[in-house]
Amino acid sequence: MSRVPFAFEASTKPPRDGSKFALRFWANRHARGMEITYSIVESVLRGLAPVFKLIGYERMEKPMVAVEKTIKSALFDCRMCGQCILSSTGMSCPMNCPKNLRNGPCGGVRANGNCEVYAEMPCVWVKGWEGSRLMKEGDKIMDVQKPIDHRLKGRSSWLAVSQGAHE
Numbered sequence: 001m002s003r004v005p006f007a008f009e010a011s012t013k014p015p016r017d018g019s020k021f022a023l024r025f026w027a028n029r030h031a032r033g034m035e036i037t038y039s040i041v042e043s044v045l046r047g048l049a050p051v052f053k054l055i056g057y058e059r060m061e062k063p064m065v066a067v068e069k070t071i072k073s074a075l076f077d078c079r080m081c082g083q084c085i086l087s088s089t090g091m092s093c094p095m096n097c098p099k100n101l102r103n104g105p106c107g108g109v110r111a112n113g114n115c116e117v118y119a120e121m122p123c124v125w126v127k128g129w130e131g132s133r134l135m136k137e138g139d140k141i142m143d144v145q146k147p148i149d150h151r152l153k154g155r156s157s158w159l160a161v162s163q164g165a166h167e
């Protein structure tokens with residue numbers, strides 16, 4: 001039976017089987033280290049804002065998307081939603097949830113902590129909760145997230161951060 005990919009699923013990246021090694025689960029287990037790394041990246045991005053402004057944010061979009069996508073796809077199975085909330089979700093990308101839920105899990109999490117839709121995949125939000133417990137600011141997982149803005153899909157979150165948005 002063919003599977004229908006969900007809105008933010010890249011056709012080349014089907015849901016992860018938790019039994020196989022994936023950097024996404026590694027990054028999640030090292031959420032505190034990722035949190036520290038991200039705060040450094042955030043400072044650098046904000047510091048570079050005058051340079052990006054000089055070059056032009058629109059001109060920076062394409063190269064920045066290429067860099068961000070390469071790094072975050074490898075580390076988090078990022079789907080380039082353009083409005084990153086990794087630091088509020090225990091370093092588990094919510095766009096890997098087949099229902100694209102950004103405010104916690106649905107009611108269908110299996111007893112073993114796996115996804116209701118893909119039985120072999122650990123629930124993104126179970127992993128997010130575990131990751132958040134390792135983080136200094138992990139309680140941000142309690143924050144209510146805004147609805148996803150589909151117009152930002154494919155755009156660089158990092159450029160948005162350099163302009164003052166929070167990742």
Ligand code: SF4
Nearest residue numbers: 078079080081084093
């Ligand atoms: S929240 Fe969005 S930008 Fe962040 S890792 Fe997930 S898809 Fe990528």
